Structures are given as C-alpha cells and as structure tokens.
Amino acid sequence: MPEGPELHLASHFVNEACRGLVFGGGVEKSSISRNPEVPFESSAYCISASARGKELRLTLSPLPGAQPPQEPLALVFRFGMSGSFQLVPRDELPPHAHLRFYTAPPGPRLALCFVDIRRFGRWDLGGKWQPGRGPCVLLEYEQFRENVLRNLVDKAFDRPICEALLDQRFFNGIGNYLRAEILFRLRIPPFEKARTVLEALQQRKPSPELTLSQKIRAKLQNPDLLELCHSVPKEVVQLGGKGYGLESGEEDFIAFRAWLRCYGVPGMSSLRDRHGRTIWFQGDPGPLAPKGRKSRHKKSKATGPSPEDRAKNPPPPNKAPSRTRRAWRDLPEKTAPQQPEGTSLHQDSEAPTVPEKGRRKGRQATPGHRRSRKIKADAPPLEPEGTSAS
Numbered sequence: 001m002p003e004g005p006e007l008h009l010a011s012h013f014v015n016e017a018c019r020g021l022v023f024g025g026g027v028e029k030s031s032i033s034r035n036p037e038v039p040f041e042s043s044a045y046c047i048s049a050s051a052r053g054k055e056l057r058l059t060l061s062p063l064p065g066a067q068p069p070q071e072p073l074a075l076v077f078r079f080g081m082s083g084s085f086q087l088v089p090r091d092e093l094p095p096h097a098h099l100r101f102y103t104a105p106p107g108p109r110l111a112l113c114f115v116d117i118r119r120f121g122r123w124d125l126g127g128k129w130q131p132g133r134g135p136c137v138l139l140e141y142e143q144f145r146e147n148v149l150r151n152l153v154d155k156a157f158d159r160p161i162c163e164a165l166l167d168q169r170f171f172n173g174i175g176n177y178l179r180a181e182i183l184f185r186l187r188i189p190p191f192e193k194a195r196t197v198l199e200a201l202q203q204r205k206p207s208p209e210l211t212l213s214q215k216i217r218a219k220l221q222n223p224d225l226l227e228l229c230h231s232v233p234k235e236v237v238q239l240g241g242k243g244y245g246l247e248s249g250e251e252d253f254i255a256f257r258a259w260l261r262c263y264g265v266p267g268m269s270s271l272r273d274r275h276g277r278t279i280w281f282q283g284d285p286g287p288l289a290p291k292g293r294k295s296r297h298k299k300s301k302a303t304g305p306s307p308e309d310r311a312k313n314p315p316p317p318n319k320a321p322s323r324t325r326r327a328w329r330d331l332p333e334k335t336a337p338q339q340p341e342g343t344s345l346h347q348d349s350e351a352p353t354v355p356e357k358g359r360r361k362g363r364q365a366t367p368g369h370r371r372s373r374k375i376k377a378d379a380p381p382l383e384p385e386g387t388s389a390s
Helices: 003-018 141-150 177-188 196-203 212-221 225-239 253-259 309-314 323-332
Strands: 023-026 041-052 055-062 072-076 083-087 097-102 110-116 120-124 270-272 278-281
Touching: 003 041, 003 055, 003 083, 003 225, 023 097, 141 225, 177 225, 177 278, 196 225, 196 253, 225 253
Parallel strands: none
Antiparallel strands: 023 041, 041 055, 055 072, 072 120, 083 110, 097 110, 270 278
16 A cells, blocks of 8 residues: 555656646546546646645646636545556556546647556545644654654554554554554564553653764664654655555565565564554564464565475375365265355455355355355555544
C-alpha cells in the first residue's frame, strides 16, 4: 500500500512531468469508477500537486484568457492499495486509468492518468485535507510530535505500539512497512503497549552539562520513535523512484527492497495484529501479542537444500493415500441421495474471498471436495482507525 513517502514521490512526479504542459478540455472518468465526476473544463490549464501524509492534492489552474472563465479546482486523492499517477501518450492509456487529464494542442497529445488496479483509491472535490488526520510526519514534524505527546490519554495508546502507529489521527503517513522498519531500528517489541513506549520519551532529557553540539550529536545518534517517524520516511523519499509498489522489475523498486531491513526480509518473524495486518519484527513480540498465534519465520532461500543435495538425498515417496482417494475409499458402496453440506464462506476483512479454481460461484461443498480457501493480503483497503487512511 502506498504510504506517506509514496504520496510525496507522486507529487514530485506530477510537478516535474507536468511542468510546461498545457492541458485542455474536460476531465474524463472511467465508467466503472465509483468516485465522483470532476466538473471541470477549460481550454487551457496547468496542473500542480502537493502532498500531506497519505493524501495528495491536485490543483487545476486555468491560464489567463482560458475559456470558459472559472476558478481553479482542487482534488484530494487517497491512493488506497495501488493508486499512482502516470503520464502517457493519449492513444496508449494504461489499464485501470480511472481519471484522465488531456494536454491541449499543439504538441504531442498526452494524458495524465490516475491509475488504480484495485480501485480502493479515492478522490474528493474541493481540495480540503480529510478531517481528523494528524499533522504530516514528513512536512509537519514539530506539530506531529506535539500532537502525539499531548494526546497520550487517548485510548488509541492502550493498543500495541504496532497498531497505534497506523492511526492516522496521530501518525499521518505511517503505514505497514514503515512501522516495521521504525520499530526494528529501535528494537521495540511490536506488541508493547503504545503508551508505555511513548511516555518514556517524555522522561528522556539530555544532561544539562552537555553543550549544544553534544546534545545535537547525542540526539542524532540515539533518535527516539517519533524522530524516526520523520527520518525513516524521509530516507524513502531520498531514494527517489516510486518507493513501495508493484513494479518489482524496476530499478527504483530494487533499490527500495535493498533499503528494507525488516519488512518481508528473510530471517524476520511476523504476526497478524487484531486488524489482520502483518507486522514484521525480530525477537520477542511483546506482552500484548495475540494469544494462541504463532509467529511465522521467513526463511532465506539460501538456507534450503541445494539441487545437488536434493539429487543425492531425494525425499522418500509419499505412501499415504491422497485426500481424494481416502474420500472415495471411505464411501459406502451404495448411498441414498443426500443434500450436500452447505459451506459457510467467511469474507476476510482484508480482501474478498477468492473461490478455488474450478469452483463455480454458489456451488456447495460436498464430501471429498476441498473447500475454498481465504486469500489474505497483508494490506487491507483501510487502516484500522477512526478515520479513513487509505
């Protein structure tokens, strides 16, 4: 899921790509998008962007003399799980381009597209940031820090620190991979109580005997959690490229993967929090870890047996009968017609249940048939919080 750094990188991309371009005509929305129509049409306008936390504002500004005369229009985007902006030739629109802004002639006909494969992304007219979101961890650090420490009595901080970090009322811009990287660097168990972790920050005071330069050096060498909520996203922005995304073959994504120390890294453990989000960590999960759940350990591919070892020591043949053979073997020779058992399909909170290949929708399970499995994604469409955080 795109997080604060990805929204800021997207705003940089829009400003660089659209610098000097003149757009014209109406704004086109795909027929399948449930987002609102954009009632804007101008013979000549320019596009600019800015970002705050997990939101991006796109401003359409008519040029002098453009027809019809009108005021600038701003839209605020939330990227959901897969949103991004692309600038492409007008006749080569990418799939899932749900909002399109076209350049005006003369010159090459281009289209700035909001592309969203999973369609969890949203845009709102008016240009106002979503109410309830806290200050941006990247651009409003002092306000962000004050907002967290001033509200430690909030029940959000009764939760584990890994869950509190996703609450956009206080950590606007932090998402799943960032929380793992921040907690890993400080060796904080992800399921430690958030208030316990944050109250310790108020007790950290530099020695009055230190000079100002020594205090600054000590702060840089031993940053606290709120400081890393600012500096770690900043590192991703400085990497350039697109940050976290689905483009696994691109060089900028390879650089991002190399930057990760914990999230999805071999050797790390993982658990699901109470909202179903996977948190990656190392060591003890903490006292508030979900009961009865065992942490998964991501193994490195290098630790597995080599092809030579497998050739020398092949696995023994599996003599156990298959599930299908066992089912047929256990059936009586003749049975009376029976109503097949119904299957209760539980829809996962993160992603819709995907039926097993070959299973028709509405078909009930029968003895000897496997039930459809729930397919879980590590990133649901919404963060667990009081406000929308896609």
